[in-house]
Each structure stands twice: as C-alpha cells, then as structure tokens.
Amino acid sequence: MEITCQMTNTRYSSKKNNKAKFKMLWEQIDKESYNNAIQQDINLIEQEKDVNIQLKVLMETLNKAGKRSVPTKLLQTKGPKWKASPEVLIILKSCREIYKKWQDIGKPKEHHLAIELRNEKKKLRSKQRAEHAIDRQTFYQQIMDNPNTQLFYRLINRGRSNSRTTTNCLKIDGEYIFCHEDQRKRFAQYYEDLSVPKEEIYDNSYLNLCKIRQNYVQEALEEYEHNPELFTDTDIEKAIDCLNTKKSPDEFGLTAEHLKYAKSTIAPAMKTIFNNILIHRKVPLFFKSGILTPVLKKEKDPTETSNYRGITVTPITGKTFEYSFLNKLMIEPKTDLQFGFTKGSSPIMASLIISEARYEKKGE
DSSP states (O other): EEEEEEEOOOOTOOOSSSSEEEEOGGGGGOOHHHHHHHHHTTTTHOOOOOHHHHHHHHHHHHHHHHHHOOEEEEEEEESSSSOOOOHHHHHHHHHHHHHHHHHHHHHTTHHHHHHHHHHHHHHHHHHHHHHEEEEHHHHHHHHHHOOOHHHHHHHHHHHHHHHGOOSSSSSETHHHHHHHHHHHHHHHHHHHHHTTTTSSOHHHHHHHHHHHHHHHHHHHHHSSSSSSSOOOHHHHHHHHHHHHHOOOOOOOOOOHHHHHOOOHHHHHHHHHHHHHHHHHTTGGGGGGGGEEEEEEETTTTTTTTGEEEEEEEOOOHHHHHHHHHHHHOOOOSSTTOOTTTOTOOOEEEEEHHHHHHHHHHOOO
C-alpha cells in the first residue's frame, strides 16, 4: 500500500503557504461545456489496452474539463494564512514602505519614522479586527436567515479550535523533530510499520477458518474467470449515484462531482476500464494509493505519533469500482432475524425481539 502522508492540525505561525487554495463551485458548472470537453479526449481510452494508462487518461481528462468549465472560489491566499481586503493591503504596503525607509537610516528609536510606523501598525491591527468582527456577524446572520447543515458544521468547527491540539514538533525516540519534511517521513514510516504484523501469533481455529474461506473464494474465481459477468453502463451509473458529494479531493484532484456531472458521458469509458480489470484480473496501481492524514486522538499528547489515527482519502475511481462490484455480489441475509449490516434493518429491532422473547420466557 503506497502512502502519501499529509500533515494536519499543525500550526505554522511563521510559515507561508506555497500556493493559493481554491474551491470548485460545482453549483455554477457549465454542464454542456464540461461534457463536451470530456467527450473530446475520452475516446482515447478505447485505443489503450493497459488499465493504468486508461485510468490515467480518464483522470487527466476529468481534471482538464473541470478546470475549463467549473468556476473556483479563493479559500486561502498565497502568503500569510489570513485573507486581506484591498483596504488592509494598502495599509500593509504603507507599513512596509515606512519600515524600509526606517531601516535604511539605521532604525533610530525616537525617529519620526518609528512613530509613524507604530501608528500605521496600530491602524492595521484595528482594521483587521474590525473586518474579522464583520465576518463573524455576517456568518451568524447567514445562520439565522438561512439555516442549513453546512453552516451548522462550520459553526461547530469554529468552536472546536483549540491550541492544545496543535504542535510544531514531534517526539520520536526521545528526539524532537521540527522539520516538516522529516515529520512527514516519520509519519509515513510509522503507519507503514503499523500495517505490518510483528508477531505471528494467531488463533489457530480462526486462521483455519480464514484459509477455508480463501480456498472457496479462489475456486469460485477460477470458475468465474472463463465467463465473467461484465459491467454495464447502468452498473457504472448506479455506482456513481452512491458516491458522496462535498468531500475532499483525492490525490489526483478528483471528487465525486467530477463523475456525477458527466455520468452518462463517462459511463462507457469507465465500463471499458472496469471490464478490463475483471478480464485480466489486474488491479491498477492508482487504486493502491491514497492521501493519509494523521488526526490527533481526543485529549492526547500531540507530540507523540502513536496518538494519531490515520484517515485515508482513496481515489474516487477506486470507490466507483468498489460500488460497482458490490452490487454484483448480491449479498443477502439467509434469515429474517439478521439485522446487523442489513439494508432497511436496525440492531434496535433485534434488541426488541430479544427483549420480547425474555419477557415471554419469564411469563411461562
């Protein structure tokens, strides 16, 4: 399993962002332009035989079409980790110019430029506080005027911010690691090491049961290999409908919206790719990677790597294949009394039946 490690919940007070961050506004998409852009390049998939190349062409096509047809919204600017209005930028530029002049004359403390710089910084902080207050009031007014789930969770996330959950270093084997690149490598090494069993101590009865199941699956696959039930366009479209929207993009920059807004256009191409996987029984390399984000456990020391749980964002194309394949398995309960992991049933109903049985037994 290839792991792309991404740091989270880490505060870099003196660092600058490498690039600006944008959010795609899918509600403003030009669907016709988006589907036409995909249709122009997606025919190349039929000419390729290798699954990895087919998937690469599909993902690049979706990315290119999304950039052309979907407007974006600036979430985070390049530079300091706060947004500056045009008025703030003017004051900030003035502060820099005054500081440069003051620096050129040796930074005398009682010089009129020093006093002017202090006054300008005071004006800058005052303007920033005023704008932050306006932003808060605007946000609260939005909640009052148009309450919805998205705004509610934004409000909760604001209340969750706590400096105790952030750190700028990791403690590994008694050594403090401050370099961000070294931290990422240590996290990747930690999760890779965590996924490998250290001791071959197993429950023999459970191990034998697993081997029996594996043999049954292997026999079924060998019989299935000669005449596999291939995917259809309908299977792909149903799988795309199962994907959740408004989620983080995968490592290739794709989200469920990339597929949902071109469902009928990309279904034939994805059908070709998925059938190729079934026929050749070859799992693409793109399905085996993901973005792993360490998330600190509640009330734990943020400097210890063992106090983080890994949350992995897997490729959206891999999730679509899983949903397509799950619909073919047709897993159904063998008894009406099975409630766990059963669609339309709840474990609460199982507890009700057990309770009723106990009451009847006591009444006998």
